[in-house]
Amino acid sequence: MCSKCFSTNYFIFNSQTDFENFDKELNSKLKNNLTALNCGKSYKEVYFDQYQCLHCMTIWNLSTPDNAWRGFFIDNESISQHIDNIKNDDKKKGLIGLLILIIIVGIIVYLTIIK
Ligand SMILES: [Zn+2]
Numbered sequence: 001m002c003s004k005c006f007s008t009n010y011f012i013f014n015s016q017t018d019f020e021n022f023d024k025e026l027n028s029k030l031k032n033n034l035t036a037l038n039c040g041k042s043y044k045e046v047y048f049d050q051y052q053c054l055h056c057m058t059i060w061n062l063s064t065p066d067n068a069w070r071g072f073f074i075d076n077e078s079i080s081q082h083i084d085n086i087k088n089d090d091k092k093k094g095l096i097g098l099l100i101l102i103i104i105v106g107i108i109v110y111l112t113i114i115k
Pocket residue numbers: 001002003004005006053054055056057058
């Protein structure tokens with residue numbers, strides 16, 4: 001990270017406008033400060049494009065937002081931990097969904113037996 005590229009990670013783009021503003025900044029820096037490195041890299045089925053700062057050599061990873069997916073722009077040091085966190089959150093949401101389904105089925109079975 002340096003003053004020529006970006007001073008912070010964007011762990012999430014909160015809105016499409018947030019992303020569009022970021023995208024403008026990225027494109028303006030692509031001319032003199034950043035270069036595209038790899039397209040379509042992946043880690044645990046999360047795909048992202050890589051850019052490298054020509055001054056501090058930091059490798060940045062960009063995942064663009066798409067519907068419910070909010071994307072990110074983070075450096076190489078933080079990416080695997082960030083994706084691990086996203087995957088763990090998804091697992092928890094899946095377990096909560098399964099638990100709710102089991103409770104609903106339990107209530108239906110209970111009401112059917114009572115009648
Ligand atoms: Zn830099």
